[in-house]
Amino acid sequence: MTRIGIVGAGAAAAAAASTLEETPAETEITVLEKSRGLCGRAATRRRDDVVYDYGANYVKSDDERVVELLTETLDSEGLVDVTDPVWTFDSDGTVSEGDDRDGHKWTYRQGLTQIAKRLFARTDATIHRETRIKTIVRSDGAVDGSGDAGRRGDAGRHGDADGVWHLEDADGTRWGPFDVLLLNPPAPQTADLLRSAEWDADACDDLADAVDEVPFRTIWTAIFHYPFELERPYYALVNTDKAHEVGWIGREECKPGHVPDGESLLVVQANHEWSVDRYDEPAAENRERLADLTADLMGDERLREPGWADQQGWRYALPEDGVAADPLRRAEREGLYCLGDWVAGESRLHAALRNGLEIGERIGQESGVDG
Template identity: 60%
Template sequence: MQTIGIVGAGAAAAAAAFTIERTVPKADVTVLEKSGGLCGRAATRRGDGLIYDYGANYVKSDDERVVELLTETLETDGIADISEPIYTFDRSGAVSPGRDADGHKWSYETGLTQIAKRLFERAEATVHRRTPVETIRRDGESWTLVDAEGGSWGPFDVLCLNPPAPQTAALLDDAEWDDERGDALREAAAAVPYRTIWTAVLRYPFRLDRPYYGLVNPKKDHAVGWISREECKTGHAPEGESVLVVQAGGEWSSEHYDRDPAENVAELAELAADIVGDERLGEPTWSDHQGWRYALPEAGVARDPVLAAEAADLYCLGDWVAGEGRVHAALSNGLDVGERVAHSI
């Protein structure tokens, strides 16, 4: 039996595990995830009658394999179509129609984390949550992982790394692997630039009347980068209520990341009220927040070091490997890596 270890339970890891299981049914896949959730930045929270995707907001139809995966291969029950369009706004906050290239958009009635849950379940992978990995060790022809409590996992014939590039670089920096391929991969991962995003989730006791689902600032010249309406997703908000996900731009997020969250929420609520054009939005009845230090890769990783490491049965996967900070790109990359792993074993 071939053993595969995966660090991180993001969308790419789930797609890779699913592909490996379909191709090599006897492979044994173990996933170690540092948090209590699945699907990485495609994250969902629930409570007080709300369901909201507070990181990635939806999956778009930019990859035929991903579309087939979500609408044909996996169970289609609970998929929430988002029919409303995405509009844009400029540095002054002026809103304009038009994001024709955005294509079809999906979430799930119970949130985007359903993607990873369904994929891991179909893969019959063993997922250990709240198990942060601190050390990667190369033992002869196999890999071993050591968690924060000193627990040892493995040996694994193949190791896949799914954390964001900076965290992957940190793991490789501390790895017990004396090989120039590891050094080259660490340098390549460390060079991937990332955008920080600070997110506020705002609840209101009224339903907004707007023709759009989301607003995006394409030129990245406003303090806010994105606003979306969770009530446009079936099952996410009670009837007659609105829930906004307001994501600050990269510069604002970096400057305010460690500020009092209540101050950040209040400022983002006022900015959202100005952009959407409804002063009531400045006073939400409830709020939540989340900071994403490594939210979106601004570029992809150099390809040669990634492929060189695969010769040692070490695979990197995720949106930073795909070169696009989107859920569909992470899923597509996971499918690709899963196929290469299956072929190698």
């Protein structure tokens, strides 16, 4: 039995867990997730009869393995394509046709969180929500300090076969021991975990330094609901010169099953600079400013006064770069694996999923999980 601990229940973690479950050897997977929901930055909320994806907007069909995963491996019931195009606007607010991207823009009628829900549903993983991990502890497997001494896993192909991992959450509860540990939080949060780790090894410092260097963009998102329909020839507007305070406006009513007829819901993402400047300002003020900008961009005065509104600050929204490979590989030899879009080096949901699939396979090959 190989005991696997996973910090974070994002798309990459779900894909890795699902892959590990397919290995012939026995695994015991424990997932510790700080929030109430699954799927991390691919996030969905429901209010009244409206469903809205307020993090990632959709998953693209840019990766063959992910396409196979979504259309064949997982139940594709409720998988919907956003077929309306994406138009553009510039810093002056001039809207232009075009910039339609190739391929599918998929979500589910019930929202993008279905991806992690369906992946985890294929596993026997135990998922503990609202459990924020604060510290990682590496210890000698023979005496691991938890009363579990001697309960060793089969992770015999790692460099330090006797070591085990424990995790400590914000309430002081200790989790583990684990033979293999997966870290899925965005790079800055993973770096914090590594900095506070009780793991006395050069590999830990090298990894923390490398992870710390991955830059992330911030997005402050407003959600505006209107009790009327908006007729527009596009699904979304994207700012191409990156010089407008708004980066993106998406119309959730273009996603089948998301918005009842006769209503509209806009997801408005501010650009990085605006989001950083206004991150801690009162939410109502931020929403008001973004509603005004939206009304100006879409040329409709009614949009200044939404029926109801919501918001989410994404401090760590999109990685701008990947992480150096060597420190990752050194840590993997000790049974610690990082995974996510920032490991893939692409700030996209399909990249996170692909990375999770690959990490799951690599653990199978390197740790003896494959028997």
